[in-house]
Amino acid sequence: MNPPVLSIRNLSVSNRRTKQPSAVVQQISFNLNPGEVLAVVGESGCGKTKTAEAIMGLLPRDGWSVQADAIELDGSDLAKLPESGLRRVRGRKISMIFQEPLTALDPVFTAGNQLASIFRRHRGKTRSEAYQCSMEMLSKVGFADTRNVLKSYPHQLSGGMRQRVMIAMAMACRPRVLIADEPTTALDVTTQAQVLDQLTRLGQEYGTSILLITHDPGVVAQYCDRALVMLEGRIVEDANVRDLFARPQHDYTRRLLASVAGVGSG
Ligand SMILES: Nc1ncnc2c1ncn2[C@@H]1O[C@H](COP(=O)(O)OP(=O)(O)OP(=O)(O)O)[C@@H](O)[C@H]1O
Ligand SMILES: [Mg+2]
Numbered sequence: 260m261n262p263p264v265l266s267i268r269n270l271s272v273s274n275r276r277t278k279q280p281s282a283v284v285q286q287i288s289f290n291l292n293p294g295e296v297l298a299v300v301g302e303s304g305c306g307k308t309k310t311a312e313a314i315m316g317l318l319p320r321d322g323w324s325v326q327a328d329a330i331e332l333d334g335s336d337l338a339k340l341p342e343s344g345l346r347r348v349r350g351r352k353i354s355m356i357f358q359e360p361l362t363a364l365d366p367v368f369t370a371g372n373q374l375a376s377i378f379r380r381h382r383g384k385t386r387s388e389a390y391q392c393s394m395e396m397l398s399k400v401g402f403a404d405t406r407n408v409l410k411s412y413p414h415q416l417s418g419g420m421r422q423r424v425m426i427a428m429a430m431a432c433r434p435r436v437l438i439a440d441e442p443t444t445a446l447d448v449t450t451q452a453q454v455l456d457q458l459t460r461l462g463q464e465y466g467t468s469i470l471l472i473t474h475d476p477g478v479v480a481q482y483c484d485r486a487l488v489m490l491e492g493r494i495v496e497d498a499n500v501r502d503l504f505a506r507p508q509h510d511y512t513r514r515l516l517a518s519v520a521g522v523g524s525g
Contacts, residue, residue: 260292261292261293262334263290263291263292263293263331264291264292264293264332264333264435264436264468265290265291265314265330265331265332265353265435265436265468265470266290266291266329266330266331267287267288267289267290267314267327267329267330267331268288268327268328268329268330268331269286269287269288269326269327269328269329270284270286270287270288270310270313270314270325270326270327270330271284271285271286271287271325271326271327272284272306272309272310272313272318272323272324272325272326273323273324273326274322274323275321275322275323275324276322280324282492283306283309283492284306284309284310284313284492285491285492285493286493287310287489287492287493287494288494289487289494289497291436291468291470292468292485293466293468294462294463294466294468295468295469295484295485296459296462296468296469296471296482296483296484296485297468297469297470297471297483297484297485297486297487298471298472298473298478298479298482298483298485298486298487298500299311299470299471299472299473299486299487299489300472300473300474300475300476300479300486300487300488300489300515301488301489301490301515302474302490302515303474305489305490305491305492306489306491306492307440307472307489308440308472309323310489311355311438311440311470311472313325313327313330314330314337314353314438315349315353315355315438316337316340316342316345316349317355325338332348332352332353332435332436333352333435337353350377350381350429350432350434351381351432351434352432352434352435352436353434353435353436353437353438354428354429354430354432354434354436354437354438355429355437355438355439355440356422356425356426356429356437356438356439356440356442357425357440357442358440358441358442358444358445359445363425364413364421364424364425365413366412366413366414367412368412369409369410369411369412370397370408370409370410370411370412370413370416370424371390371393371408371409371410371411373424373428374393374396374397374409374424374427374428374431375389375390375392375393376389377428377431377432378392378393378431381431381432382431382432390409392431393405393409393427394406394409396427396430396431397409397423397424397427399427399430399457399461399464400423400424400426400427400430400457400461401423401453401457402420402423408420408424418445418446418450419446419447419450419453419454422442422443422445422446422454423454423457425442426442426454426457426458426461430461430462430465430467433465433466433467434465434467435466435467435468436467436468436469436470437458437462437467437468437469437470438469438470438472439458439469439470439471439472440472441472441473441474442454442455442458442471443455443478444473444474444475455478455481455482459482471483476515476516476518479500479503480500480504483500484499484500485497485498485499485500486498486499486500486503488503488509488511488512488515490509490511495509495511495512496508496509496512503516504516
């Protein structure tokens with residue numbers, strides 16, 4: 260079997276601001292394999308987002324302490340990189356999309372500006388090449404009228420459209436790993452399905468492994484190969500999705516999955 264794309268060893272995250280430093284992620288370890296869609300599930304507050312932010316190196320050092328034996332991306336340890344090195348890796352080899360795309364998009368620039376700047380900065384494209392690449396990327400995430408989207412400011416787009424622009428930006432450099440943190444929770448059910456379809460299809464096309472954070476066991480069943488179940492900062496179960504639904508090992512997993520009627524029963 261091929262080596263994992265991302266390998267996390269004993270990652271802990273603690274809040275420095277509380278009186279007693281409190282660990283919100285405790286000694287978790289897991290692998291993300293090539294081409295895999297790996298779910299991270301668990302109730303609100305269990306540490307999913309903090310795990311993602313720690314891997315990306317996005318947690319401010321004055322507020323949070325991150326400890327890990329290794330955060331290996333393609334064999335090189337991100338935990339040992341200085342901020343400058345991390346900046347080179349972020350967006351290019353590993354990227355992240357967030358729950359609410361309005362906060363991640365800059366309100367004063369058009370979608371086209373923001374997308375094109377990625378092609379110019381990370382991939383050395385000229386202005387007109389970057390424009391061309393941006394149009395292609397937007398059609399890959401399902402836009403028909405790409406010219407119009409390029410000219411739009413974030414507030415002029417619907418939630419689903421904004422999230423698709425975010426996917427286009429995150430996937431522009433064909434990263435090895437995409438971390439998608441509840442990318443569709445803010446969207447209606449139909450749009451949710453379209454966005455997840457596009458996301459996972461593009462992942463396959465580009466050979467990008469996906470860490471998909473979700474509350475929704477239905478999303479796990481439909482889109483993921485394997486799942487990590489988190490409870491209070493720890494991983495309590497790591498299983499492929501078929502086994503997870505057929506033979507959940509942990510009580511908590513059983514309760515979590517019971518919320519999707521019919522899946523895995525019988
Ligand atoms: N800015 C913050 N300041 C203090 N504590 C925080 C902060 N952000 C998160 N926490 C704490 O860290 C823990 C983990 O938070 P995290 O955001 O990773 O949870 P989550 O699993 O992503 O939840 P959700 O499903 O609601 O997004 C929570 O218990 C929360 O109380
Ligand atoms: Mg979260």
